[in-house]
Each structure stands twice: as structure tokens, then as C-alpha cells.
Amino acid sequence: MSRVLVIGAGLAGSEAAWLLATRGVSVVLAEVKTLKLNPAQKISTFAELVCTNSLKSMDPDSAHGLLKTEMRALGSLVLDVANATAVPAGDALAVDREHFSQQITHRLSHHPLIQVIAFEASDPIALMQEHNCQHVIVASGPLTTNPLETWLTENLSSEDIYFYDAIAPVVDADTLDYSKLYYKDRHKQPDERADYLNAPMNKEQYDAFIAEMVAAEKVPPKDFEDWKFFESCLPIDLMAERGPETARFSCMKPIGLELPDGSEPWAVVQLRKENLQGAAFNLVGFQTRLTYKEQVRVFRMIPGFEEASFIHLGSCHRNSFLNSRKLLNSSMTSLKFPQMSFAGQITGVEGYTESAAMGLYVAHQLWRRLQGLEELAWPKETGIGALVNYVMTIEKPAPSNINFGLLPNIEMTREQRKSGPKKKVRKQLAAQRAREVFSGFSQQL
Numbered sequence: 067m068s069r070v071l072v073i074g075a076g077l078a079g080s081e082a083a084w085l086l087a088t089r090g091v092s093v094v095l096a097e098v099k100t101l102k103l104n105p106a107q108k109i110s111t112f113a114e115l116v117c118t119n120s121l122k123s124m125d126p127d128s129a130h131g132l133l134k135t136e137m138r139a140l141g142s143l144v145l146d147v148a149n150a151t152a153v154p155a156g157d158a159l160a161v162d163r164e165h166f167s168q169q170i171t172h173r174l175s176h177h178p179l180i181q182v183i184a185f186e187a188s189d190p191i192a193l194m195q196e197h198n199c200q201h202v203i204v205a206s207g208p209l210t211t212n213p214l215e216t217w218l219t220e221n222l223s224s225e226d227i228y229f230y231d232a233i234a235p236v237v238d239a240d241t242l243d244y245s246k247l248y249y250k251d252r253h254k255q256p257d258e259r260a261d262y263l264n265a266p267m268n269k270e271q272y273d274a275f276i277a278e279m280v281a282a283e284k285v286p287p288k289d290f291e292d293w294k295f296f297e298s299c300l301p302i303d304l305m306a307e308r309g310p311e312t313a314r315f316s317c318m319k320p321i322g323l324e325l326p327d328g329s330e331p332w333a334v335v336q337l338r339k340e341n342l343q344g345a346a347f348n349l350v351g352f353q354t355r356l357t358y359k360e361q362v363r364v365f366r367m368i369p370g371f372e373e374a375s376f377i378h379l380g381s382c383h384r385n386s387f388l389n390s391r392k393l394l395n396s397s398m399t400s401l402k403f404p405q406m407s408f409a410g411q412i413t414g415v416e417g418y419t420e421s422a423a424m425g426l427y428v429a430h431q432l433w434r435r436l437q438g439l440e441e442l443a444w445p446k447e448t449g450i451g452a453l454v455n456y457v458m459t460i461e462k463p464a465p466s467n468i469n470f471g472l473l474p475n476i477e478m479t480r481e482q483r484k485s486g487p488k489k490k491v492r493k494q495l496a497a498q499r500a501r502e503v504f505s506g507f508s509q510q511l
């Protein structure tokens with residue numbers, strides 16, 4: 067009988083252990099929290115929801131709803147227990163987090179094929195061998211403890227493992243005023259095809275913007291966070307505090323971004339496509355510590371952003387994650403250590419549901435491998451397929467929640483465009499397509 071070590075009984079590790087055990091694989095589940103809690107944890111039971119108690123929307127036309135449909139098809143323990151411990155929250159799946167965590171712990175600890183060990187893993191390969199396992203799944207989460215982090219940086223990669231995720235805001239392309247923006251790539255000729263959209267500022271606009279950013283309210287670091295930012299990844303507001311010119315010599319530099327009339331703006335905010343379809347743009351270099359409310363207020367000072375709505379806002383927080391595109395294959399298995407896979411937030415997704423979904427995906431791929439079956443290529447049109455595609459293709463890793471911007475674009479007919487608000491109709495069509503594609507694909511599960 068195959069035997070697998072799972073490190074971490076969080077959202078992803080719990081799903082992975084349960085999927086494997088319920089499919090006849092013997093599992094050793096190593097979890098440190100009964101020995102010591104990390105600063106975000108309050109309880110010693112498994113799959114702790116460390117902040118909100120919401121697993122987000124159940125609406126089948128929502129991105130999180132899609133993911134849940136697919137997770138149920140894989141026999142999700144998290145969703146099963148969440149339904150049993152749900153508290154009223156509209157179309158969101160919110161839970162009584164203590165009962166939720168207790169029930170997950172009970173189900174895992176009482177499964178005949180799961181051996182739970184209270185242990186802080188530091189060397190996953192050695193621990194795998196010590197417990198006579200053929201494979202190890204590392205699902206140690208955003209607050210992976212130091213000994214394991216050290217092993218990962220020393221044995222897997224020192225460059226492609228990140229400890230803080232400084233996220234830049236992503237703006238909805240439909241809400242920009244293009245009369246104030248222009249396409250141009252730095253140092254390219256104006257008539258050459260360009261990928262970057264630019265928001266130019268004159269001196270007055272720039273000075274007012276920088277002054278507002280310095281004065282704006284910031285999110286204080288949590289007591290367990292001492293922000294050591296990479297100089298190459300400084301939050302834009304920290305740059306502004308360092309001096310009014312800093313940003314203009316960094317991510318807002320106008321060099322090589324002449325306006326269509328040939329003149330050079332005083333400063334520029336560059337926008338990079340967030341997905342192939344250009345349905346969303348991220349603000350290059352705008353990772354920030356500003357509170358969400360202040361981001362909306364201050365970033366709407368950018369020309370063309372007066373009515374902007376943000377698909378997600380920026381933040382900086384402690385978060386261990388890999389550059390999966392460089393270190394893993396599409397089943398989240400290490401290229402260097404084929405007997406080791408990664409699951410959950412550490413793969414570069416963000417969120418409870420996303421992490422649990424990755425736990426199911428990775429365990430299912432591994433289960434197929436252990437049965438001698440081909441691993442499956444999940445279609446990008448599905449929720450799980452879109453998440454996998456995102457972490458395996460994103461150039462500059464930035465943990466992401468599931469959102470429709472990760473799914474392939476959907477062309478609308480004239481009738482469909484007339485049938486309602488464009489954004490809403492497009493999401494409904496993308497959700498319908500995802501369900502159709504998944505129902506065909508799920509025959510193979």
C-alpha cells in the first residue's frame with residue numbers, strides 16, 4: 067500500500083490527507099501546532115481559519131462558487147464540514163470556526179488510514195523516509211515555520227521562495243478613462259505594438275499624488291511581522307516617504323515613455339495586463355501598505371482612474387510562497403525532488419478556498435500517479451484549471467484569489483451584449499462555460 071507524508075494540517079493539508087485516505091492511500095499527517103502555535107493561530111485544532119470565518123460565495127455564477135462545485139466533485143472534506151458548521155451569511159459560506167476546525171480534526175484523526183503526528187518538520191525528505199513514505203506533500207502555508215523555510219531555501223532555491231507578498235492593486239479595465247491613457251512600451255517606437263498602458267502625470271499632479279500618499283493611512287504591521295522589504299520591491303508609499311523624487315526614479319519614471327505628441331511626461335503609472343484578455347491591469351510597482359479605503363481614494367487621483375474600480379487591492383503581509391512556474395511541474399511536484407509536491411497557499415494562490423482546492427488537486431494528481439494513471443491536464447476554463455494555469459504562467463509571482471480574470475476571455479454575441487450589464491453577462495457566460503467544460507472533464511476524475 068502506498069504511503070504519503072503530508073506536512074501541515076491546514077486547509078490544503080487536511081484536504082490532501084482526506085482525499086488520499088478515502089482513496090485507500092495510507093497517510094502520515096505531521097502538524098506542529100499542538101506543540102506550538104504560530105502568531106496568527108489561536109486554537110490547536112486543524113484547518114484553522116485564522117482571520118475571517120468566510121469561505122466566500124456559494125453563488126454558482128461566482129468564481130468562488132465555481133471552485134466549490136469542482137471541490138465537491140473531488141470529495142472535499144472542508145466543504146462537507148463547512149456545510150455542517152455553517153452560520154447564516156447570505157450567499158457566503160461562513161462557519162462557526164471552532165466547530166469547523168474541531169470536526170475536521172476529528173474526521174482526520176479517526177480515519178483508519180491517517181496517522182497524525184505532532185511534529186515540526188524541518189527536512190521533508192528525511193521525515194518522509196523516516197516514516198517509510200514514497201512521497202511528501204508540503205502544505206505548510208504562508209506562515210511556514212523557520213526550520214522548514216530554511217531547508218526549502220537551502221535545498222530548493224534561495225531566489226524563488228518569497229517570504230512577504232507585497233501585492234499591487236489590480237484595476238478593472240472597463241472602468242478606466244482611455245482618453246487620458248496611452249499604450250507604449252519603454253524605449254519602443256510609438257507605432258510599435260505595445261503591451262503597457264500608461265497614465266501620464268504632469269508635475270502638479272505628481273506632487274499632489276506623492277503628498278497624498280505620504281499623508282494617507284497605512285495598515286500597521288501585525289506584531290509578528292517586521293517588514294524587511296526587498297529594495298527592488300519597496301511599497302510605493304514607502305518610496306514616497308523616502309523623498310518626493312524616489313518614485314519618479316523608480317516605477318514611475320517617464321524615461322522612454324514619450325506621449326503620442328512626442329513630449330515626455332513628468333511621471334508615469336504603468337499598467338500591465340493581468341491576463342491575456344486585458345480585462346484587468348495591475349499597477350506596476352504599486353505594492354502598498356495603504357489601507358484599502360485610502361488606496362481607492364489616492365489611486366483615483368491617477369489620470370484616467372477617476373471612476374476606477376479595483377478587482378483586488380494591494381497589501382503587504384508575511385507569506386511564504388514559491389515561484390511555482392520555476393520550481394514545480396503542473397502537478398505542483400518539485401522538479402528537483404520528484405517525490406515532493408507542494409499544496410495550498412505556498413504554491414502561490416491566496417485564500418482559504420483556493421488553498422483547499424489546491425490541496426485536493428495536488429492529492430488527486432498524486433493519487434492517479436500512485437495508481438499508475440496519467441496525471442490530468444485541468445482545462446483553463448475551470449476554476450481549479452485557471453488557478454493552476456495562473457501559478458504556472460505568472461511571470462512575477464503574486465499570490466492571487468480565484469477571479470474571472472484568471473479564466474480565458476469569453477467572446478459575447480451581439481444579443482448577449484444587449485442582454486445586460488457587460489461585466490455581469492460576461493461572468494455568467496464564463497461561469498456557464500466553466501460548468502459545461504467541467505462536467506465533461508469530471509468524467510475522468
Ligand SMILES: Cc1cc2nc3c(=O)[nH]c(=O)nc-3n(C[C@H](O)[C@H](O)[C@H](O)COP(=O)(O)OP(=O)(O)OC[C@H]3O[C@@H](n4cnc5c(N)ncnc54)[C@H](O)[C@@H]3O)c2cc1C
Binds near residue numbers: 077114214
Ligand atoms: C494572518 C493571515 C490572515 C489570513 N486571512 C485570510 C482570510 O481572511 N480569508 C482567506 O481566504 N484567506 C486568508 N489568509 C490566507 C490563507 O487563506 C490562509 O492562510 C490559509 O489558511 C492557507 O491555507 P494553507 O493550507 O496553505 O496553510 P495553513 O492553513 O496556514 O496550514 C498550514 C499548516 O502547516 C502547519 N505548519 C507550518 N510549518 C510546519 C512545519 N514545519 N511542520 C509541521 N507543520 C507545519 C501550520 O501550523 C498550519 O496548521 C490569511 C493568511 C494569513 C497569514
